[in-house]
Amino acid sequence: MNPEAFGSPRRQHPMGLVGYFVKNLYVMVKGFWPVAAGLALSSEVFNYASWIGLALPLLVGVSAFIEYRYFKFHLTKEALVVHSGWIQKERMVIPFERIQAVHLHQSAWHQALGLCGLKVDTAGSGGSELDFAALNKQEALDLRALLTGGAREGVNPEQPLAESVEQEEPEPLMQLDTRKLFKVGLTQNHLRNGLIAVGAFFTVLEPLERWWGTWIESLPEWTLLLFAFAWVLLIIPAIILFVFLAVLVSVVSAFIKYYRFRADIQGADLSIESGLFRRNEFRIPLSKVQLLDWKSTWLRRKLSLETLQIHQARAQASGGSQGLGITIPGLEIEQSNLIIQSVFPKWNPSVVEHFQPDSYFRYRLFLFALLPLLPIGLVLGMGWLFWIFAPFWVAFRWATTQRKFEGYRVTTDGVGVMIESGWWFKRRTLLQWHQLQRVSFHQNRMIEPRGLAHIVLHSAAGSRSIRFVKETDARRIMDFAAYRIESHVGSWM
Amino acid sequence: MMEEFENNVLRTEHLPQIQAEEFEKLPLRYRNIRWATCGLVALGVLLIFVALTVAGSLLAPEAMDLKLFVFPTILWVFVFGSWGLSEWFGFDRRGYLTRSRDLSYRAGWLFHSITTVPFNRIQHSEVTQGPIAKRFKICTLKLYTAGSSGANLQIPGLDEGVAKQLRQLIEDRNES
Numbered sequence: 001m002n003p004e005a006f007g008s009p010r011r012q013h014p015m016g017l018v019g020y021f022v023k024n025l026y027v028m029v030k031g032f033w034p035v036a037a038g039l040a041l042s043s044e045v046f047n048y049a050s051w052i053g054l055a056l057p058l059l060v061g062v063s064a065f066i067e068y069r070y071f072k073f074h075l076t077k078e079a080l081v082v083h084s085g086w087i088q089k090e091r092m093v094i095p096f097e098r099i100q101a102v103h104l105h106q107s108a109w110h111q112a113l114g115l116c117g118l119k120v121d122t123a124g125s126g127g128s129e130l131d132f133a134a135l136n137k138q139e140a141l142d143l144r145a146l147l148t149g150g151a152r153e154g155v156n157p158e159q160p161l162a163e164s165v166e167q168e169e170p171e172p173l174m175q176l177d178t179r180k181l182f183k184v185g186l187t188q189n190h191l192r193n194g195l196i197a198v199g200a201f202f203t204v205l206e207p208l209e210r211w212w213g214t215w216i217e218s219l220p221e222w223t224l225l226l227f228a229f230a231w232v233l234l235i236i237p238a239i240i241l242f243v244f245l246a247v248l249v250s251v252v253s254a255f256i257k258y259y260r261f262r263a264d265i266q267g268a269d270l271s272i273e274s275g276l277f278r279r280n281e282f283r284i285p286l287s288k289v290q291l292l293d294w295k296s297t298w299l300r301r302k303l304s305l306e307t308l309q310i311h312q313a314r315a316q317a318s319g320g321s322q323g324l325g326i327t328i329p330g331l332e333i334e335q336s337n338l339i340i341q342s343v344f345p346k347w348n349p350s351v352v353e354h355f356q357p358d359s360y361f362r363y364r365l366f367l368f369a370l371l372p373l374l375p376i377g378l379v380l381g382m383g384w385l386f387w388i389f390a391p392f393w394v395a396f397r398w399a400t401t402q403r404k405f406e407g408y409r410v411t412t413d414g415v416g417v418m419i420e421s422g423w424w425f426k427r428r429t430l431l432q433w434h435q436l437q438r439v440s441f442h443q444n445r446m447i448e449p450r451g452l453a454h455i456v457l458h459s460a461a462g463s464r465s466i467r468f469v470k471e472t473d474a475r476r477i478m479d480f481a482a483y484r485i486e487s488h489v490g491s492w493m
Numbered sequence: 494m495m496e497e498f499e500n501n502v503l504r505t506e507h508l509p510q511i512q513a514e515e516f517e518k519l520p521l522r523y524r525n526i527r528w529a530t531c532g533l534v535a536l537g538v539l540l541i542f543v544a545l546t547v548a549g550s551l552l553a554p555e556a557m558d559l560k561l562f563v564f565p566t567i568l569w570v571f572v573f574g575s576w577g578l579s580e581w582f583g584f585d586r587r588g589y590l591t592r593s594r595d596l597s598y599r600a601g602w603l604f605h606s607i608t609t610v611p612f613n614r615i616q617h618s619e620v621t622q623g624p625i626a627k628r629f630k631i632c633t634l635k636l637y638t639a640g641s642s643g644a645n646l647q648i649p650g651l652d653e654g655v656a657k658q659l660r661q662l663i664e665d666r667n668e669s
Contacts, residue, residue: 290640436614437639438611443605445603460640482511493639
């Protein structure tokens, strides 16, 4: 496709109308689900069913049509320009240098029709700044190439696409086959997934209380009596069922999210594809990565796997601790090293200085780990059971806090800084000094007399702390961070 | 002619250091405002407590007990005592330091912090002034960097002229 096609204002593919219709219908159903479920139980509502059945799609359809009809976009030499809105008109100009990443996504209906959705992330937004509902696939690929190419070197719409965008053969970095995908699923946080599943189950059940309430009332009295006496016997089967469902939810969600997962380094971009029902294709310019975050559990480490989160700059208004980011699950150490070499090529782990927290941190961790004994003691009434339990707890927490303390360390080679923490749930973060935004030094009346301090490194993708280091080291780190930021010439985002 | 290439060893102890004694202090009238705020809030809470006590003794005198006063009194003394102490000892710790490439601000007594913002990372700056601050000719300088919500560094209690000078300095440094 000739890039001149993007030079004048144009609409999306007409099937974008379907995209807006589905999106608006989903938003409406999601927003009014409890009300709708409640009304559905009222027999009077069924008298108006035909009207509701006609009015709802009409309302959603009209709003989708307006959204589609008044959404136009084009490219100038320096920016993507979007006009939208009917009554309240909006003109959005996104300069190429502000674009952090351009993502493609394909739901089932997109795939059937050979279409693509496209999202544009900027540092001015918490999530996506702009979402195209449907573009012709080739058109989406061309637009992405122009936007990401333009983001690096500026785009001349008059210039032919082949010249403005360098096409390179993808270098496969990693992909998840079924076996590895299963491993990723098995090593997820099952407790969290199980609780989310239980929460979702009760959220759906709650508006339908009248239905299942009636069903329970219709049960013979002896079943309720049996349940009242035998519920204790159901605890173990319930736990087994919960664990089974939690693992099942984890594995199924891993398959839905990461099916046919593939990560490539394509020239100056990191490209990621994944998804079963909805194919997502992320592309992040490597130069815009602010922070790399690896997370692993004990089980995942036993399988030599880690999860990597790649963070870009986030918006002023978005708040929170996370920047724009994408996740790569099931990463092996060699693949992690390849990503580090691509993203932070100057990072040299063989020439480093280490900082470790003072032993005060170890005792503080232990003290805080003992606090749960207070409520447990109150519940158990400080009886014999408590005095049997307490020594085991103290010994267990003494060992775990020691491991946690040993796991905390900071490493720098002068270019980047790696912060490692955790024991069961391990985390390591790598960022570059020159990309920091500011640095702060913290002390309180407890650690000041001990000559200790904390340093907080604030990047555009979030903050990370270096805790309980010697005050002299903290001041050195602060001075060094300021020196690296201030002496850096060139772009940091 | 080729420029002479240098790659000298740079030791961290030779880097410019942020020295506590170099920080400039905030004007004393800002201390007065802070003391007045602390005093007024303490008095306001005390008056509410007294009003509730009087109302309680009129409406339900039999329920009034000395024990009822113990916890609120201890809480009042603790909260406003801590606030007063932090104002007393903390004000002298407040200050800002302008260097050729960055701006630092330190504050706090119980919890003490120093934040340094390099000029080349400042996205924009703001000078704000409420009605009371306007009366005392002081204002707050707010600096914003990329990637987080709200102002990343706030320097309250600056003299109006100093705040404008600092803002101008930031703009000049970012333009050059």
